[in-house]
Amino acid sequence: MNFFNKTFEDMKKEFVTAQEERNAMKKENAELRLKCDESENMIRELHQRLVQCEQYSRRSNIEIRGLVETDGENVTDLVMKISNAVGEAVRCDEIEACHRVPTREAGKSTVVVQFKSRQKRDALLEMARKKCIRNSQVGIKSEEQIYLNDHLCPTLKRLLTLALARKREFKWRFVWTRNGKILHGKWNQPISSASNPENDLWKIV
Structure with a gap:
């Protein structure tokens, strides 16, 4: 009888120990899960801030798609012609920077224009959204449409x-x-x- 009592007590102690270890592991897992969630939230927030900063740096920019590339072109001059075509004339001194950006498609490079004034940029975009502009309107032999859009990050x-x-x-x-x-x-x-x-x-x- 003493043997069975001792065996039972030993099994009981082992069960209690296993239960305590299980509870400790559950607590540790819960703490790790909480830290993981907090880290994910922090990463998400930091990424959101990065996106906002990247987009803020483009707040005075527009992106032009569909403008056919030609030899010896003057991109700034073409931008001014586009602005005349949409009815919101842009002067050369209102442009901070203007250049083509290569894309994966050959011959399909876009044009990024940075304006000195965000108000001028907004006014040009607003007018461009109301009209259909084609390359032929800026002196290029093509009826392909030109699109003016926000410059997105x-x-x-x-x-x-x-x-x-x-x-x-x-x-x-x-x-x-x-x-x-x-x-x-x-x-x-x-x-x-x-x-x-x-x-x-x-x-x-």
């Missing part, structure tokens, strides 16, 4: 690509950008630019 460009894919998939009427924000025609509100844009897009479907 890489994260927001990626988000815009995803938003356009959702537009086709879910029959949204519009997706557009304004002042560095991507808006959609379902609710006419901005799409988040958080560090996980795919999740943000699924939330608004």
